[in-house]
Amino acid sequence: MAKVLVVTSGKGGVGKTTSTAAIGAALAQNGRKVAVIDFDVGLRNLDLVLGAERRVVFDLINVVQGIAKLPQALIRDKRLENLWLLPASQTRDKDALTEEGVGRVISEMRDNFDWILCDSPAGIERGALLAMRFADEAIIVTNPEVSSVRDSDRIIGMLDAKTAKAERGEQVAKHILISRFDRARAARGEMLGIEDVLEILAIPLLGIIPESQDVLRASNVGSPVTLNSPASAPARAYADATRRLLGETIPMTVPSDRKGLMNLLRGRRAA
Amino acid sequence: MSIFRLFASRPAAPVTAPIARERLQILLAHERGLRDEKPDLLMLLREEILAAVSRHVALDPDKVIVRMERGKHVSTLEVDVELPNGFERSVAVAS
Numbered sequence: 001m002a003k004v005l006v007v008t009s010g011k012g013g014v015g016k017t018t019s020t021a022a023i024g025a026a027l028a029q030n031g032r033k034v035a036v037i038d039f040d041v042g043l044r045n046l047d048l049v050l051g052a053e054r055r056v057v058f059d060l061i062n063v064v065q066g067i068a069k070l071p072q073a074l075i076r077d078k079r080l081e082n083l084w085l086l087p088a089s090q091t092r093d094k095d096a097l098t099e100e101g102v103g104r105v106i107s108e109m110r111d112n113f114d115w116i117l118c119d120s121p122a123g124i125e126r127g128a129l130l131a132m133r134f135a136d137e138a139i140i141v142t143n144p145e146v147s148s149v150r151d152s153d154r155i156i157g158m159l160d161a162k163t164a165k166a167e168r169g170e171q172v173a174k175h176i177l178i179s180r181f182d183r184a185r186a187a188r189g190e191m192l193g194i195e196d197v198l199e200i201l202a203i204p205l206l207g208i209i210p211e212s213q214d215v216l217r218a219s220n221v222g223s224p225v226t227l228n229s230p231a232s233a234p235a236r237a238y239a240d241a242t243r244r245l246l247g248e249t250i251p252m253t254v255p256s257d258r259k260g261l262m263n264l265l266r267g268r269r270a271a
Numbered sequence: 272m273s274i275f276r277l278f279a280s281r282p283a284a285p286v287t288a289p290i291a292r293e294r295l296q297i298l299l300a301h302e303r304g305l306r307d308e309k310p311d312l313l314m315l316l317r318e319e320i321l322a323a324v325s326r327h328v329a330l331d332p333d334k335v336i337v338r339m340e341r342g343k344h345v346s347t348l349e350v351d352v353e354l355p356n357g358f359e360r361s362v363a364v365a366s
Contacts, residue, residue, distance in 0.1 A: 190284050190287060193288060
């Protein structure tokens with residue numbers, strides 16, 4: 001029986017899709033059978049970040065409407081045999097997604113996967129609500145920046161009120177994932193620190209993803225960062241976060257790209 | 272340029288994170304208050320006040336306004352009921 005995990009944030013551009021791809025891949029690398037579902041109807045991108053954009057035939061709405069069967073729409077990753085993608089529709093009307101339909105698709109998938117990751121669209125509208133609706137757990141991706149923290153707080157309120165679990169009187173297990181963190185700027189007091197964000201949001205921390213060029217490089221070539229450059233700082237941070245998700249206790253660190261003394265002396269251009 | 276300038280630290284960027292933190296704490300305390308409140312509390316109060324007053328005086332339902340003001344220490348509930356002219360005096364002096 002799968003765990004359903006929503007990756008959400010409220011604010012756009014904080015790293016939901018990158019994180020869904022990276023953690024989905026890392027779970028698959030840990031031997032779990034994983035499906036990632038793109039809920040961003042009309043603005044799908046998880047296919048692109050996973051390098052599967054040319055293999056999309058059917059999508060979530062086709063399955064909800066009964067035009068395609070689930071196995072026809074699921075795309076198996078070419079590198080990780082345990083990772084599957086259910087893409088969003090790029091052309092359909094997003095009102096075609098109904099709560100009943102999404103519930104049916106997810107309950108059909110629960111029997112066949114260990115983890116189902118729902119990549120939420122930005123905002124607090126229908127698409128975001130449907131992405132979180134059936135979640136058992138939630139990752140709230142937050143940047144150390146005022147607007148992102150505020151929107152995360154709003155989303156936390158919705159996870160506590162508008163999910164099926166909340167309506168049954170249960171709690172969605174919530175985790176904060178801080179992304180685009182710059183340790184040097186936080187140390188200089190130019191950026192909110194980890195403690196600041198955690199104290200304000202009062203949710204346990206799953207991981208800290210450092211700001212890094214490797215994330216862009218990975219999406220350029222359509223490969224999750226955990227797969228494309230596993231030794232890079234963000235990949236190690238995602239790998240640690242994934243193991244915490246699986247229940248392991250791992251000391252919280254901000255992985256950094258080890259730079260030689262010469263690189264440091266050569267200055268910022270080397271970064 | 273003096274050789275020492277090479278080693279002098281750059282002018283420090285202003286420390287703005289504590290300002291961000293304080294602004295967020297104040298804002299979110301307010302927003303969480305709004306969220307936790309029953310969303311329709313004011314509507315409910317308005318309906319019940321309207322019903323109670325209407326038992327004695329014919330009212331224009333649009334002339335009943337219920338407003339809540341949130342202050343740092345006290346919050347107030349303002350009820351504004353506009354009565355039509357010429358209703359019975361005896362009702363007006365009852366307290």
